[in-house]
Amino acid sequence: xxxxxxxxxxxxxxxxxxxxxxxxxxxxxxxxxxxxxxxxxxxxxxxxxxxxxxxxxxxxxxxxxxxxxxxxxxxxxxxxxxxxxxxxxxxxxxxxxxxxxxxxxxxxxxxxxxxxxxxxxxxxxxxxxxxxx
Numbered sequence: 001x002x003x004x005x006x007x008x009x010x011x012x013x014x015x016x017x018x019x020x021x022x023x024x025x026x027x028x029x030x031x032x033x034x035x036x037x038x039x040x041x042x043x044x045x046x047x048x049x050x051x052x053x054x055x056x057x058x059x060x061x062x063x064x065x066x067x068x069x070x071x072x073x074x075x076x077x078x079x080x081x082x083x084x085x086x087x088x089x090x091x092x093x094x095x096x097x098x099x100x101x102x103x104x105x106x107x108x109x110x111x112x113x114x115x116x117x118x119x120x121x122x123x124x125x126x127x128x129x130x131x132x133x
Contacts, residue, residue, distance in 0.1 A: 002080045004124070005086040008071045015064060021103070022057040025050040034116055049103055056102040060095060063117060067091050070124040083127030090120030 027035050029050040030043070046054050067088075075082045093115030099109035 002075060004080065004084050004088040005075050007092050008068060011064060011067060011092055011095065014092070014099075015060060017053075018057045018060050018075055018099065021099070022050075022053040025053045052102050052105060056099055059098075059102075059114070063091075063095070063121070066121050067117075067124075070128070074124060074128050076112075076133070077128065078123050079128050079131045079132065081127045083123045083130060087120040087123030087125075087127060090123065091117045092120075094118075094120060 003052070026046055029046055029048070045051060071084075071088060074080065094113045094115075097116065098110060098113040101113055
């Protein structure tokens, strides 16, 4: 299995971290009774850390499918080069750094971490295109 595929596994685990910390923060704000219930009532969006972790999870869910698709295309096409490797590392490291930065409300640096992850996806795609052309 390539390093890129192992980094995809790590990104899946990071996705679970996002889900767990978001759920825990939501439970801290709304209570376990709300969590165990049907959640039919309309409530305002979560605030503070719970709101930021909720938005961080949504953001992860927006970029992860693009990363996964790029890594799987590279793996299926048996493409493994410096661009795909660097891209996968940049995506994962950018996303790891992004979560606490968003949770603590750190501006600008959080956006930089997001951009690092996005560049990682583009590098994987560039590595695929380079091998195909």
